[in-house]
Structures are given as structure tokens and as C-alpha cells.
Amino acid sequence: MNRKDIKIKRMLQYFVDATVQIMKEEGIENVSARKIADIAGYTSSTIYNYFGELSHLLYFASMRFVKDYLLELPSYLERGETYTEKYLLSWECFCKHSFANPQIYHAVYIADLGEKPEEMLAHYFSIYSSDLVGFSDEIRPLLFESDLTTRSKALLDMAKREREITDEAIEEVNEMAVLIWEGMMTALVNKRRNTDPQEAVEKTMRYIRNIVKILEK
Missing domain, CATH: 1.10.10.60 (Homeodomain-like)
Structure with a gap:
């Protein structure tokens, strides 16, 4: 350098x-x-x-707070015996951290950055490369995926190794899970719901578990 x-x-x-x-x-x-x-x-x-914009700086700063979620995610995944279980546990961990700090996670995963999020993420890790230390091979690829839909879908794609699941079913289930999370997150950020973080986690996970049952059919 x-x-x-x-x-x-x-x-x-x-x-x-x-x-x-x-x-x-x-x-x-x-x-x-x-x-x-x-x-x-x-x-x-x-x-x-x-x-380029203040939102870019907010994104970089918010990523400093997301690290706690990334560090705890491996322990959640270890509890799952199948990739479908790991998928649900990954959402549970994400909901726990994001609903406790909705403004932060909105800045990282929902807010308009004015340019491609993947470029912002790559730029961030080029500066804070130490944030990549200590993550397993299972987690590391997820760190470089800025799109929440693509990122969460990765574990369901792995579930095809364990059972017969169509790509169409995976796409549908994953997109609904993301939309459920985005709906709760938007309500919390805009203070449209008088809901504490734990209640928000429980409600969101109940809905996500229900839609994942589509894969069992």
C-alpha cells in the first residue's frame, strides 16, 4: 500500500x-x-x-455494530442438524440482533445507498480486513454477500444435498422470509408497532417457520 x-x-x-x-x-x-x-x-x-453521500458513511459505521451478529452466527448454526434447521437458526440470530438495533440494520440492509451495495461492502472489508478474521469457511462467503435475499438463500441451496427440493420452492420460501423480516423491520424503524425486540423476534420467526413448512410438502 x-x-x-x-x-x-x-x-x-x-x-x-x-x-x-x-x-x-x-x-x-x-x-x-x-x-x-x-x-x-x-x-x-x-x-x-x-x-459520496452521508449514507455511505452511515453504512460503514453501522457495519461496526453488525460484527456482534456475525460473531454469534456460527454458534447458532452449530445447533442445526440439517441445512433447513440452520436456515431457521440463521434467521433467528439475525432477527435477534437486527430488531435490537433496527436503525443500524436498516442502514446496512435496507437504506438506499445511491450505488451498488456489493461495491460498498467490498470497500468496507478492504479497509477493515481484520473483521474477516476468525470466521469459518461456512460463514466467510456470507460476509461478502450484500444482498439479503441471496445471502439467506445460500443455506437453503445447501439443503438440496439432503432432500429433494425444487429451486422454485426455495426461491419462494426465501423471498417470503425476507419480506416478512423487512416488514417487521420497517414497522420498528418507523415506530408503527409498540413491540419490544423479543416479541418481534418471536412473531417473525413464527411466520418464517410456517412458510418453511412449504418445503416439507
Whole structure:
């Protein structure tokens, strides 16, 4: 890495760290370019030399909070004996973390980033490569998949090794699971439901388990 790349990486980290600090102290909804610049020690306009939009910076900072979910996911998957069970457990782990921090997960998995999410994710891991350390071969491919539908479908695709399941059934079940999660997440972010995180997890998982029964037919 040359000196210019090192400087760019350092600047990106300054702004991400400042954003993370604000998110921890005031919440993601109170993040502003001015506050970030004040903490980082630069002008607001400097931020846009490194991030095309504020949503990009929020994405990078939010990924710092998603790491807890990624670290706990392997222990959930170990409890499953079949890939269908692992699929359900992966959703349970995801719902647990995402509903506890809906604003964060909305920024990562739903918010409009203004450009291709896969490029944003690759850029993130190019800066925070240490976040990839310690993950198994089963988990590592999921880290580079920015699309939630494709990402969650991976375990169902593996279930075809264990039983006869059509691609059409997998597509249908997986898409419905994602839509159920997105519906609950949107309701929580917009405060349309007076639901605590645990209740949201239980309700969402009940619906997802019901649709997965389609695969048993």
C-alpha cells in the first residue's frame, strides 16, 4: 500500500470512528456531517472528498455494530442438524440482533445507498480486513454477500444435498422470509408497532417457520 492509499484509509477511519462515537452516544438518527467533522477535526466538506453521500458513511459505521451478529452466527448454526434447521437458526440470530438495533440494520440492509451495495461492502472489508478474521469457511462467503435475499438463500441451496427440493420452492420460501423480516423491520424503524425486540423476534420467526413448512410438502 502506497502513502496515498495509507492516507485515504486513515482518513476514512477517522470519519467512521467519529460516526460510531455519535451513534453510541446519541443514536444514528442524530448523526450529522457537522458533528462528525467536529469530532474528526476536519470540515464538513472534507467528508464528501472520501464519501459520496452521508449514507455511505452511515453504512460503514453501522457495519461496526453488525460484527456482534456475525460473531454469534456460527454458534447458532452449530445447533442445526440439517441445512433447513440452520436456515431457521440463521434467521433467528439475525432477527435477534437486527430488531435490537433496527436503525443500524436498516442502514446496512435496507437504506438506499445511491450505488451498488456489493461495491460498498467490498470497500468496507478492504479497509477493515481484520473483521474477516476468525470466521469459518461456512460463514466467510456470507460476509461478502450484500444482498439479503441471496445471502439467506445460500443455506437453503445447501439443503438440496439432503432432500429433494425444487429451486422454485426455495426461491419462494426465501423471498417470503425476507419480506416478512423487512416488514417487521420497517414497522420498528418507523415506530408503527409498540413491540419490544423479543416479541418481534418471536412473531417473525413464527411466520418464517410456517412458510418453511412449504418445503416439507
